[in-house]
Amino acid sequence: MPFASPWFRTPAALLCALSVPSLAQGAAQDGELAERLYRSGERAYAAKSYKEALDTWGQLLQATPKSGFAPQALLRLARHQVEVERKPETALPYLDRLKAEYIKSPEAAEGLLLRGVLLARQARRPADLKDAMAEFNRVLDLFPDAPAVPEARFQLGRAWRDQGQWGRALQQFVEAFRIRPDAAVAPRAMLQAAEVLDLMGDLPGCLRMLQRLRIQAPQSPEAREAGWRIAVRVKHRLQKPPLRNGGPWPGGRAKWLKTPTLLALAPDGDLLLYQNDLDHAFRLHEGELVAAGPAATGVRALLASSTGALWLLSKTGLVREDAPTPLPLGTLGTITGAAQDRWGTLWVADAKTPALTLFGLDGTSRTVASPTANALAALPSGGVVIAADADRKLLFLDADGQPRTVVPYGRDLPAPFRYVVALASDGAGQVAALVDGGDFGEGVVILGPDGAVLRQATFKALGISGRITSLVLDREGGLILCDRRNDLLIRVD
Structure with a gap:
């Protein structure tokens, strides 16, 4: 066997050390490419060049599926189908992938919430809400501090209300505005909490909640709703003047x-x-x-x-x-x-x-x-x-x-x-x-x-x-x- 010079023998540890910079460099390049593609899609979308934006985000998912911008792109693609195309059924594949491949990402919370909302819209009777409720519960269990939590609680409350579970519905509505009183969903949650209190036979509690809504969110559409709901309840149920x-x-x-x-x-x-x-x-x-x-x-x-x-x-x-x-x-x-x-x-x-x-x-x-x-x-x-x-x-x-x-x-x-x-x-x-x-x-x-x-x-x-x-x-x-x-x-x- 020929003698191998030690000058020509590279230690395995040295080979590994040499490969690390190249891998890190490749990851950095992928990250830079992903960010450029994502920002390019954002620019096109802001200009309402929707096809260009969707194609760009699709290219991002194909070229850099492991980047941190991939789940963001999936969420934007899903929202476009819901908000612009008005085709919620075509949003679900994007949300399914987000759930399956990027469940650890911060965007997964909003993706699960949106998926649950779309499943709830497909329901035609109370028994059809189970899958939607599972998604709302996943948001609460996996992302307890995420901004999506108040909306998830609100949607869960609606599902319980639609199934006639007034107590469980009230608990979720109250939590939705208690944990984040400044959240956009808070006025809606308070309005629904008031209606559930009425269904439970608690008219005084209902009226107090409606008045609280008017005080805490006076400029909201829900406050205007609360105004006439208070008036008709007081007239019909408390004052009861002769017709x-x-x-x-x-x-x-x-x-x-x-x-x-x-x-x-x-x-x-x-x-x-x-x-x-x-x-x-x-x-x-x-x-x-x-x-x-x-x-x-x-x-x-x-x-x-x-x-x-x-x-x-x-x-x-x-x-x-x-x-x-x-x-x-x-x-x-x-x-x-x-x-x-x-x-x-x-x-x-x-x-x-x-x-x-x-x-x-x-x-x-x-x-x-x-x-x-x-x-x-x-x-x-x-x-x-x-x-x-x-x-x-x-x-x-x-x-x-x-x-x-x-x-x-x-x-x-x-x-x-x-x-x-x-x-x-x-x-x-x-x-x-x-x-x-x-x-x-x-x-x-x-x-x-x-x-x-x-x-x-x-x-x-x-x-x-x-x-x-x-x-x-x-x-x-x-x-x-x-x-x-x-x-x-x-x-x-």
Whole structure:
């Protein structure tokens, strides 16, 4: 064997030492490249050159997947799909990768939160919230000091609320604003905490929380919401003044409509009404009546969707202001009412169907066992209230269609009524019923979230003579009545 000179033998330790600078240099170069790519994408995105920005961040992920900028790029790509493209389903692959490959990164907290929010939006019933709740809990468990924690607690509280777990929901809402009173989510959490306290039967606690919200965040939209919610609760549940006839509304207008038959209130407070002689719906905004949505004949139900769009239902189908084509309603031909719940599901009652038919946003439908309903309205707790004339009962249903409260017709009234012509509700939990028949006769009844009668009056006592076919509860605690015979609206306060 030839002799090997020691001058030509390099120790292994020296080889390792020589390789360290080259590896460090390569990592530094990757880090510099990743930062340059990320900043370049930021510049393009700020200029709204979205394609350039997305391509640049995609190149970053391909060239330097182990850099600290990779999880930031994934989060930006996911947010773009949600906020700009409005395609949340295409955001999930980015968030899945962020969760799988970069769970130790600071961006993982926001990624898990966003993933949970998107999964919650896909839910169509309370049982579908489990995966979303798991993501919110991961934020709390893995990143207890992250800025995303208050929002995660808020979202977890909403999930518990939607499942009827009021105590657990309240705990999360309170923690959301307690740990970070200055967080952007704090006013929303306080508003929801107040609503849950009301659902738990703690009206004083609800009112105190709403007032606290107004003091701590006076310029927030939630503070304005709190203002009218306090006012209607105090009026209906504490003061309970006798109902009085305010006369034709608005501004004393008389004989100004063409056979109004249906009313609804939009989320922004605008009144929606359908005029039978014109085969058209209208929006009353700041005193001006403007045609809304397409023309439709034989309309039996009118409602405002959660986005504020006007929806009309007849035996020919669902006509939507925000959709180009009507949605067929199958065999439902004698519709008596409709409501959209907080999940986006459309509940439809039919006079000849001893069940409620539920239509999802994806076009699917299912039925929920129920007595034949002749009127219904959405509830802020997530379900609906229905009137079943055959059984002489009002049923407050949860989001799964199970009775939460059953109120026999005439309970807490001086005399019973026989029929419910229409139902309406407000965001603070009150329900108004337009009733007729029996010893009570024709009139209105306002009930609380527990079904207790708060205020009531007959039309005879109010001096109202007409054919009242529909009603809404406004944000001032008044009732707007639709008088088909006299072609006008009447306000009762």
